[in-house]
Amino acid sequence: MPGRMAWGGAAMSFDDTVADVLVVGAGPAGSHLAYLLAEQGLRVTIIDKQAFPRAKVCGGGLSRKAMDLLGFDLGPAMHRAIGGAILNYRNRDAILKEVEPMAACTVVRSEFDQLLLDRACAKGVRFLAETAFVDATEGADAVSVTTSRGLLRCRLLLAADGAASAVRNKLFGKDLVAYVPAMEATVWPAPGTLERFGDRALFDFDGMPRGYGWIFPKRDHFNVGVYSPFGGTALRQHLDRFIAAYASLQQPSRVEYQGYVIPLQNRRQLYQRGRVWLLGDAAGLAEALFGEGIYFALKSATIAAKAIAADGLRAESALYSRLLRLELLPELRAAAWMARLIYRFPKLAFSHLVLNQQINHDFAGLISGQMGYRHCLLKTALGLPRWLLPSKAPGSAADHSR
Ligand SMILES: Cc1cc2nc3c(=O)[nH]c(=O)nc-3n(C[C@H](O)[C@H](O)[C@H](O)COP(=O)(O)OP(=O)(O)OC[C@H]3O[C@@H](n4cnc5c(N)ncnc54)[C@H](O)[C@@H]3O)c2cc1C
Structure with missing residues (x-):
């Protein structure tokens, strides 16, 4: 039986929930991506296993480049x-x-992450709290996603579920x-x-x-x-x-x-497979010199949104990985060399x-x-x-x- 849950205040059946894009994880990568995709007019659902606001282990140091990338006033956050x-x-x-x-x-992450999530929801993104990703099966046109509260279907499954990503572990292997x-x-x-x-x-x-x-x-x-x-x-x-x-x-x-x-390294430089993409910490995209991860999580979201704007929701598009290799990975590699130089x-x-x-x-x-x-x-x-x-x-x- 499909689960029933409150969604934007109204009760609905999980079976109804076919989204263009399902984002797993409402950290900086997930919420920023959801916002950018809603801006493109896509139907976006974001799930998180926790109730929000939620605490996150993090120094809460936000670089200027991260603020510039977001491009809005953080206010009291x-x-x-x-x-x-x-x-x-x-x-x-x-x-x-x-x-x-x-x-x-x-910033304090519970407040900062809530701000980004609220901004996405204000653009029309649907948020399902306390809904954990469990497994997924990819078909020709869509992905069927099993969550802790029922089945969801989407054209693209975008995993921003953090360093211990369940999506990555399930669909890409535990050692990535x-x-x-x-x-x-x-x-x-x-x-x-x-x-x-x-x-x-x-x-x-x-x-x-x-x-x-x-x-x-x-x-x-x-x-x-x-x-x-x-x-x-x-x-x-x-x-x-x-x-x-x-x-x-x-x-x-x-x-x-x-x-x-x-997470400092993606061992096989594997960021997408069919209709499933990895972002932020789930993709291993933090930087080695300072351990900064928020900017790179946001940047991967920006790159994913750019790839979707150009190629649509096609399973065979490899543009996201190509753009990561062009715009982000060389910087992360240089950061790793600098870290070796400084800390050895x-x-x-x-x-x-x-x-x-x-x-x-x-x-x-x-x-x-x-x-x-x-x-x-x-x-x-x-x-x-x-x-x-x-x-x-x-x-x-x-x-x-x-
Ligand atoms: C001690 C420490 C200090 C740090 N300090 C800084 C710092 O000062 N500045 C900085 O830039 N970076 C810092 N980082 C790194 C930074 O916290 C991460 O890189 C950043 O949070 C990554 O964002 P994300 O959106 O990829 O993932 P996350 O912020 O981890 O968000 C992932 C989300 O996915 C959800 N989730 C997980 N599993 C599931 C599931 N199965 N189903 C549904 N949802 C799920 C989680 O509840 C969470 O909300 C620090 C990290 C640590 C450990």
Whole structure:
């Protein structure tokens, strides 16, 4: 028997739900894609296994290039406009890098994701909450999708269901994407601390072995985390050591720890098969240097929408993969090379690269979107012999967390 559920306020039968496009997952990739496709006049349904708003493990650092790609005012979903970066090694040698206003901002994912979903629904997208993808069978003209609440049919099944994608695991194999763990703590600090810390993001290149630690200020808390593109173990210990090094994080009123994975590589560069496409984390499209995933999830949605606008809903179109290879993958590969360069020898990289004004200016450009990863890698590699010469002691700024 088909399930019955509330949909836009009205009860309906699941059997009726034939969509042009079914998007699985209402994270940034799914909701942005749903919005763009509804704008093209397609009938779009989006399902998510969770009730919304829902929490998501994420630092909530949103780069300027992600904001530009969205192109609308985030309103109260923006917690802080980031105007500077504190670059640090083991809470010593800190430099303060002023960046252009709004090179990044911070958000809380439950609010940010709800905003993107609301925007899609306002365009006519139908959202089915607490509806999990279970399996799918592809026919000549459509895909029949089994969900936890009944059957749905669509012309294209677009999987944006995150790092542990059930669509990918079921239809593309469990080993397609390689990922690394990352861990974060939400820290509600002692009164007055956030004000003293200011609108800056802190990056510590000894936050974890062969990786970094971050402190991102939000409206009423810090998001603090550790990540390495090489993976690693004992992340909780590294995170605790990192937290212990910063005065701003001492004597908090509350701390909550959470961990998850960041998918850095699609091993077979397989992004679509017939009527099923993978996007964002489900496709393994996060970036290795900072572990940034939101921009790349949004970008994959933009590329998928572009492919559909050009080729329609044809099963044989390979345009999405072609555009990914052209517009996104070379940047992700360059980011992976930069990550190897920086984190394999973090102390050396910090003193000779991160403290180098020109290079940290270029790194800021990566976040704002003013510089591409390939360009930055080339510049860094060409300048390497010169920059590896003994450097002067850094003109260090005060440690803004003490
Ligand atoms: C600790 C940590 C910190 C991070 N910090 C940052 C950061 O500061 N900035 C940044 O840019 N990136 C960060 N990332 C990466 C970022 O969170 C992801 O890359 C981003 O969320 C990917 O978006 P997405 O839309 O592809 O997937 P997601 O945001 O994961 O959304 C997937 C959605 O699919 C739903 N879903 C899952 N399974 C099913 C199913 N079977 N059926 C239906 N729905 C399903 C989920 O409920 C979810 O809503 C961080 C990651 C981690 C682990």
